[in-house]
Amino acid sequence: MSKRRVYWVCQIFGWTSLILVEYLAYLFQEGFDPNALYLAIANIGLGISLTHLYRLMIRRLNWVRLPFLQLAPRVLLSVFVLALIMTAVNLPIDRLIVPTYFVDEPWIVMGYIMTWGKTMLAWVLSYTVYHYVERTRDAEIEQILLKTSIRDTEAKVLRSQLNPHFMFNALNSIRALVYENPTKAQQGITQLSNLLRNSLLADRRKTVELREEIKTVEDYLSLEKVRYEERLQSHIELDPRTLFWQVPPMMLQTLVENAIKHGVSKAVSGGFVDVTSQLDNEKLHLVIRNTGVLGDKEASGGFGLANTTQRLELLYGPDARFSIGQEDDNIVRADIIIPIQSDTIFRRREAVQKGV
Structure with a gap:
């Protein structure tokens, strides 16, 4: 009535x-x-x-x-x-x-x-x-x-940020490869287009599957390796149970970008970036480790760190956490904890049934 x-x-x-x-x-x-x-x-x-x-x-x-x-x-x-x-x-x-x-x-x-x-x-x-x-x-x-x-x-x-300096450096690296290694240049253009597409789609999606976000990170690392060559080493190790976990788009890419920009690039002999994932008490635990010295967080992380903290709070509330600190004298470690969500449970069960 x-x-x-x-x-x-x-x-x-x-x-x-x-x-x-x-x-x-x-x-x-x-x-x-x-x-x-x-x-x-x-x-x-x-x-x-x-x-x-x-x-x-x-x-x-x-x-x-x-x-x-x-x-x-x-x-x-x-x-x-x-x-x-x-x-x-x-x-x-x-x-x-x-x-x-x-x-x-x-x-x-x-x-x-x-x-x-x-x-x-x-x-x-x-x-x-x-x-x-x-x-x-x-x-x-x-x-x-x-x-x-x-x-x-x-x-x-916050989701739609992509460092314009990276775009400039990536284009210069690809240009240098056009005559030296055309096949690798084509591959670089494909990877750069994937990054651009994901950046444009980021403002339309609140979360993406971790496996999709990792592909973005891999494309980014491949482009950076063209620039840094042997000075950049990377390793990604994921728990299969975390592949369908929902994470903020472009979040890991931003943290990896900061790790290279403020860590690896400043090391005389280069350095490494490691990304790992695991489940801990029904929570996703992501770890990014890289060569570097943290120092002042504002100077070292810039917008990326504040971006990550705000996005996690907006999406998941107080149950999500982000922290960054010095693991030892020359290694910086960033930890992200994301609570489970109902759609994540559904995707995990669906993946298990399909044998993924």
């Missing part, structure tokens, strides 16, 4: 029940009087009309957005006006129908206003509080949606 239909059902049922109780009380005391019946029917219509006008007014004036100290006096004034109108209609007619009730009653007008005021106050408070609470809830939902939208936008920006 729609809110509008619920509102009208409550209006008609509520006012009819209230006036009917008063009319039955009069009927038991005074007997049947057609004028009293007509007045009861008129009061039902008048009560519905007045309270509906109040509803239209507060919606038009948007009172539910007001602070409580501004809303309260407006509500009390509305109750008084509504009670005054009901009194103005009922009092003259009641003087004609039941004149005996008005004998020796000096405060009869005030009594009518108080009686109708209680009724109107109950209705107005119920309606106003309902909409005040609903408006507060809608505002909270809007804030949640806004925060979600901001987080999604931030995640898209």
Whole structure:
């Protein structure tokens, strides 16, 4: 049932029940009087009309957005006006129908206003509080949606980063190979196009399978080896159970890029980059080890480290962790822990069934 239909059902049922109780009380005391019946029917219509006008007014004036100290006096004034109108209609007619009730009653007008005021106050408070609470809830939902939208936008920006300096160096390396080793140059162009495609697709996907991310890392390392040759050694060892685990796209590539840029490239005789994965208590544990000295994290990691931390927090919350430190004098180690997700479980079971 729609809110509008619920509102009208409550209006008609509520006012009819209230006036009917008063009319039955009069009927038991005074007997049947057609004028009293007509007045009861008129009061039902008048009560519905007045309270509906109040509803239209507060919606038009948007009172539910007001602070409580501004809303309260407006509500009390509305109750008084509504009670005054009901009194103005009922009092003259009641003087004609039941004149005996008005004998020796000096405060009869005030009594009518108080009686109708209680009724109107109950209705107005119920309606106003309902909409005040609903408006507060809608505002909270809007804030949640806004925060979600901001987080999604931030995640898209963070996912789509690809170092332009790497692109420049990779193109120069491929250009040098065009005449020396055309086959290897073609292979390099294919690997570079794969990296570009994955970078462009990164803002459309929140996560990818680890095996897909590793292919991106392998393409990146192959291109860098063209530049560094024997000065760069790499090794990737993955637990087969982790291949279908969902990870942020381009995350490992960014960390490997930082490892080469701030570690291997600065070592006189070059160095290595190792990537391993394993399962630990139903959590994915990724380790990137490389030659280098960490020093200042901001200077050593730059945007990549902050990128990784933010992305993991946006996607997985506090259960995901990223840390980087010096394993020994000349080796830097980065650890990533990603909790399991339902889609990861499904993919793992599917892979087992297929014998992958």
